[in-house]
Structure formats: structure tokens, C-alpha cells
Amino acid sequence: MTGDESMELKTLGVEPEDxxxxxxxxxxxxxxxxxxxxxxxxxxxxxxxxxxxxxxxLRGMTPDLRASDEAAELAADxxxxxxxxxxxxxxxxxxxxxxxxxxxxxxxxxxxxGAVRGLIRAAETVVPGVLVGRCHLDGDVTEPGAPVLIRLxxxxxxxxxxxxxxxxxxxxxxxxxxxxxxxxxxGIDIAVHDVQxxxxxxxxxxxxxx
Numbered sequence: 171m172t173g174d175e176s177m178e179l180k181t182l183g184v185e186p187e188d189x190x191x192x193x194x195x196x197x198x199x200x201x202x203x204x205x206x207x208x209x210x211x212x213x214x215x216x217x218x219x220x221x222x223x224x225x226x227x228l229r230g231m232t233p234d235l236r237a238s239d240e241a242a243e244l245a246a247d248x249x250x251x252x253x254x255x256x257x258x259x260x261x262x263x264x265x266x267x268x269x270x271x272x273x274x275x276x277x278x279x280x281x282x283x284g285a286v287r288g289l290i291r292a293a294e295t296v297v298p299g300v301l302v303g304r305c306h307l308d309g310d311v312t313e314p315g316a317p318v319l320i321r322l323x324x325x326x327x328x329x330x331x332x333x334x335x336x337x338x339x340x341x342x343x344x345x346x347x348x349x350x351x352x353x354x355x356x357g358i359d360i361a362v363h364d365v366q367x368x369x370x371x372x373x374x375x376x377x378x379x380x
Contacts, residue, residue, distance in 0.1 A: 190215040197221050220288040227295060268311045271352050281351060283307060289350055290322065293342040297335055299327035303363065309356075317356045320347075325364035336360050 189197070192212060200212060201222065212218045265283030272279050291302045302324050309318035320343065326332055340358045347355055 189217050189221060192218055194221065194225075197225060201225055216282075217284065220284060223288065224291055227292075227301075266307075266311050268351065268353065269314055271314075283311060286311075286347070286351060286353070289346050290320065290343050293339060293346055294324075296342050297339045299330045300335055300339055301325045307353075311353065314352065315354055318353045319356050320358040321361075322359070323361050323363045325366055326362055328365050332362055332365075336362065 190211065192215070197212070197218060200209060205213075205222075212222070265287075267280045268283060268286060270279040270281055286307065287305045290305050294300045294302045302322055305320070305322040307318055308321060310316040311318055324336075324339070326335060340360060343358055344355065347353055
């Protein structure tokens with residue numbers, strides 16, 4: 171890895187070792203090749219799989235990343251895309267160890283903070299027009315029963331009902347967290363940081379400014 175690549179990863183909020191030596195660019199190239207031939211080092215890395223999953227969802231909403239020019243898709247600017255990539259990079263970090271109830275099995279079960287952030291991000295799949303960026307778990311997640319506040323930033327597509335979308339996303343995140351974790355969630359705060367125009371709307375706005 172070159173010094174420039176290492177610095178770019180740090181800009182996204184992740185150290186090179188967080189993706190087992192790979193970069194976001196490496197994973198993007200791997201997706202471009204349709205994950206062919208399969209790379210065991212990537213496929214067996216939990217962090218890389220989380221990042222790949224998030225990148226695939228991002229590409230589904232931002233075809234500019236695939237050098238596509240479909241008029242009905244989002245015209246995402248570089249700042250917005252970089253913000254989402256920063257969130258993906260952070261999701262891939264293992265973070266704190268969150269204990270799970272063992273249901274009397276006598277084991278030591280846990281889930282990583284990174285996996286929980288990935289779980290939260292995946293909720294965007296049921297709310298078309300929303301992309302999750304930064305995600306924070308505020309509270310002592312390592313202590314069973316401790317209160318935890320979920321805070322996340324999202325981007326949305328212009329013209330869609332933001333309050334309804336946010337409520338749907340909040341409900342979906344709550345369902346997923348209750349089903350897959352033992353966290354005591356005190357709230358899910360969602361801040362809309364970006365509203366992206368579709369190409370047709372962006373063109374109309376440009377004409378109106380002239």
C-alpha cells in the first residue's frame with residue numbers, strides 16, 4: 171500500500187488494518203469485477219464483507235460510481251458520496267464487543283460494534299431513497315442492560331416525504347436491533363444531512379437560477 175492510499179483511508183476514518191490490509195478502492199475494484207475470481211482473503215474478512223455489502227447498496231443508488239448515466243438515477247456529488255464512504259469505512263471496524271445472552275448454553279456469545287453498525291445500515295434497503303452515513307452507538311454497549319442511544323446521519327432523495335421516510339427507517343432499525351441484539355435502546359436519533367436532487371430536478375433547479 172502506498173503512502174497516499176494509507177492517507178486516503180485515514181481520511182475516511184479507518185486505518186489500513188481495519189480492512190485486513192485492503193482499501194475501499196480495492197473492494198470497489200473487486201465489485202467491478204463481479205467478485206470474480208473469488209478472493210478468499212476478502213471473502214473471509216468480516217470487515218471486508220460488511221464494506222462490500224454497504225458498497226453494493228451505495229452503488230444501487232449512485233450509478234455514477236459505475237460510470238452509468240441513467241437519467242432517472244441520483245446525480246450524487248463527490249462530497250455526499252465521500253460522506254457515505256466514510257460511514258462504510260467506519261462500519262467495517264470491529265469496535266467494542268457487545269455481549270449476547272447465551273440462553274443457558276454456557277457459552278460466551280457476543281457481537282461486534284461494527285456488525286451492529288452494519289445491521290443498522292442494512293435497514294436502508296427497505297426505505298428506498300435513503301442512504302445511511304455516519305452511525306454512532308452512544309452508551310456502554312459492553313455492559314448488559316446499559317442504556318444505548320443510536321445516532322445516525324442520512325442522505326435522502328429530493329421530493330420524497332422526509333418525516334415518513336425517517337419514521338420508517340427508525341422502525342426498521344428498531345426491529346432489527348431487537349431481533350439480533352440485547353441492547354437496551356433508549357432512542358434512535360436520525361439527522362438528515364443531505365438532500366440529493368435527481369438529474370431531472372437538478373436540471374430544473376439550474377434553469378430556475380438563470
